[in-house]
Amino acid sequence: MNAHPAGRWMRRAGSLAICLIAWQMASVLRLDLGIVTFRNVPPPVDVAAAALDFLRSPRLYDHLASSLRRVLAGYGIAAVAGVALGLVIGRSRWLADFLQAPLELLRPIPAVAWIPLAVLMFPSSEWSMIFITFTGALFPILINTVHGVENVDPRLIASARSLGSTRTAMLLEVILPGAAPNIVTGLVIGMGTSWFCLVTAEMISGQFGIGYYTWESYTLQNYPEIIVGMILIGLLGMGSSALLRVAGTALLPWHAKEGR
Amino acid sequence: MMNSHDPNLHALTGRIKARNVSIRLGHGSSAFEAVSDVSFEVSPGEFVCLLGPSGCGKSTLLGALAGHIAPAAGTLAVDGDVVKGPGPERGIVFQHHTLFPWKSARDNVAFGLKMRGVARGERRREAERILELVGLDGFFDRYPRQLSGGMQQRVEIARVLVNKPRLLLMDEPFGALDALTRLRMQELLLDIWEQFRKTIVFVTHDIDEALLLADRIIVMKAQPGRIHEEIRVPFERPRGTDIMASADFVRLKQHCLHLLHSDRRADTLTRLSPLG
Numbered sequence: 343m344n345a346h347p348a349g350r351w352m353r354r355a356g357s358l359a360i361c362l363i364a365w366q367m368a369s370v371l372r373l374d375l376g377i378v379t380f381r382n383v384p385p386p387v388d389v390a391a392a393a394l395d396f397l398r399s400p401r402l403y404d405h406l407a408s409s410l411r412r413v414l415a416g417y418g419i420a421a422v423a424g425v426a427l428g429l430v431i432g433r434s435r436w437l438a439d440f441l442q443a444p445l446e447l448l449r450p451i452p453a454v455a456w457i458p459l460a461v462l463m464f465p466s467s468e469w470s471m472i473f474i475t476f477t478g479a480l481f482p483i484l485i486n487t488v489h490g491v492e493n494v495d496p497r498l499i500a501s502a503r504s505l506g507s508t509r510t511a512m513l514l515e516v517i518l519p520g521a522a523p524n525i526v527t528g529l530v531i532g533m534g535t536s537w538f539c540l541v542t543a544e545m546i547s548g549q550f551g552i553g554y555y556t557w558e559s560y561t562l563q564n565y566p567e568i569i570v571g572m573i574l575i576g577l578l579g580m581g582s583s584a585l586l587r588v589a590g591t592a593l594l595p596w597h598a599k600e601g602r
Numbered sequence: 603m604m605n606s607h608d609p610n611l612h613a614l615t616g617r618i619k620a621r622n623v624s625i626r627l628g629h630g631s632s633a634f635e636a637v638s639d640v641s642f643e644v645s646p647g648e649f650v651c652l653l654g655p656s657g658c659g660k661s662t663l664l665g666a667l668a669g670h671i672a673p674a675a676g677t678l679a680v681d682g683d684v685v686k687g688p689g690p691e692r693g694i695v696f697q698h699h700t701l702f703p704w705k706s707a708r709d710n711v712a713f714g715l716k717m718r719g720v721a722r723g724e725r726r727r728e729a730e731r732i733l734e735l736v737g738l739d740g741f742f743d744r745y746p747r748q749l750s751g752g753m754q755q756r757v758e759i760a761r762v763l764v765n766k767p768r769l770l771l772m773d774e775p776f777g778a779l780d781a782l783t784r785l786r787m788q789e790l791l792l793d794i795w796e797q798f799r800k801t802i803v804f805v806t807h808d809i810d811e812a813l814l815l816a817d818r819i820i821v822m823k824a825q826p827g828r829i830h831e832e833i834r835v836p837f838e839r840p841r842g843t844d845i846m847a848s849a850d851f852v853r854l855k856q857h858c859l860h861l862l863h864s865d866r867r868a869d870t871l872t873r874l875s876p877l878g
Contacts, residue, residue: 497696
């Protein structure tokens with residue numbers, strides 16, 4: 343923590359450079375370590391060339407737009423449902439008891455396992471993919487919201503009641519801001535998992551999307567493109583999480599100003 | 603609103619009657635009687651301190667007056683109305699950390715007014731007026747974490763005063779402050795009380811504090827919590843901290859010490875309050 347900021351950035355860039363050089367050498371030398379082999383792994387230089395091609399291609403927009411649309415829809419629904427459900431579960435013991443069994447049962451089921459049923463349930467493949475994205479984002483958001491609501495200081499609730507708080511004000515002005523830091527954490531984690539699940543869903547069905555592009559590249563043996571797809575997924579997930587974190591900090595000024 | 607400075611008008615409200623109040627805390631096998639068969643009265647405008655060792659039920663009794671805890675037996679009434687739940691006419695100030703961290707000092711104070719449907723402009727003005735009264739001119743936009751402990755307690759007091767309560771209930775409000783800040787806050791509270799003459803019930807385990815502030819001290823003892831003795835505090839008002847060196851003060855303090863020491867067993871009981 344005492345390091346100079348410029349020094350820290352240098353270190354980060356340096357580690358990235360070392361990884362790239364090691365990768366380049368491994369694939370150029372066709373390194374074969376027995377269990378893992380780099381013989382079919384394209385070197386970063388080829389990947390960069392493929393990435394440049396893809397960036398110039400008109401299909402880039404279609405792939406990106408399809409993926410972003412699905413994530414926005416699935417994640418958006420999950421965010422609204424997760425926060426709303428989390429607030430009521432955190433506030434009502436009755437609802438918590440009522441919903442606990444089905445939610446605990448559904449929670450550990452991974453997105454991949456949902457795919458066959460989603461295809462059967464949703465006639466439109468677009469909606470089945472949105473649904474998969476939704477299942478991925480819902481639980482982190484829901485669980486963090488419930489956790490946040492349960493952790494609101496009971497003395498704050500007691501003071502609010504003593505100050506004549508209405509039920510609506512209790513929820514919107516005490517419980518919601520009290521749980522907000524946990525909700526933001528849930529939203530950031532949920533964003534990551536929803537990308538994760540989207541790509542899984544796109545590999546099974548669809549004609550556009552970054553996940554589809556990655557899988558298509560494999561079947562067409564365009565190996566550098568596989569890695570372009572992977573990097574794009576990583577960047578999109580990282581970027582959207584970072585965006586949420588910035589938004590969270592802006593929305594929770596009392597948190598940021600803590601240290602004065 | 604016009605009459606907020608008329609002591610006579612306020613002196614008519616804030617009468618407390620406690621009749622054979624018993625309070626049980628905890629559930630099932632761990633339940634115990636925290637307050638046992640307590641009866642007392644407080645006159646309108648009176649400043650009463652509940653003094654006692656930890657575990658004597660003084661905070662629990664205050665929580666019941668606020669309406670956060672229901673008595674198992676007996677009745678608690680304020681101005682003839684039985685206490686049924688929390689409400690803005692019985693404002694409570696805790697030891698620390700009950701300001702809304704996400705609201706500025708002004709919005710914390712304005713919260714009660716907002717709940718009553720007072721328009722935004724008016725509640726801002728009123729909140730600022732009360733904050734100035736407690737000496738927080740210029741700190742309206744600070745979040746609680748940007749304020750010192752003493753300043754936070756000033757906001758707490760302002761937040762309760764803005765509701766024009768009949769009762770001010772204070773649960774060791776200055777217990778977490780350093781000695782000098784505590785003295786200053788005690789003087790501020792006396793000053794506010796002289797102006798508004800609200801009934802105040804003030805919980806403390808600090809004998810000096812009780813003697814400096816109260817008209818009357820209700821000394822409690824533990825296991826189960828009950829009233830040990832009531833002491834009238836004869837010092838003239840307005841009081842300053844200079845009385846603490848007087849012979850009468852020292853004599854009363856010795857008496858209180860004697861009362862608290864006769865209740866040594868209480869030290870073994872941990873502090874238990876459902877509100878923390």
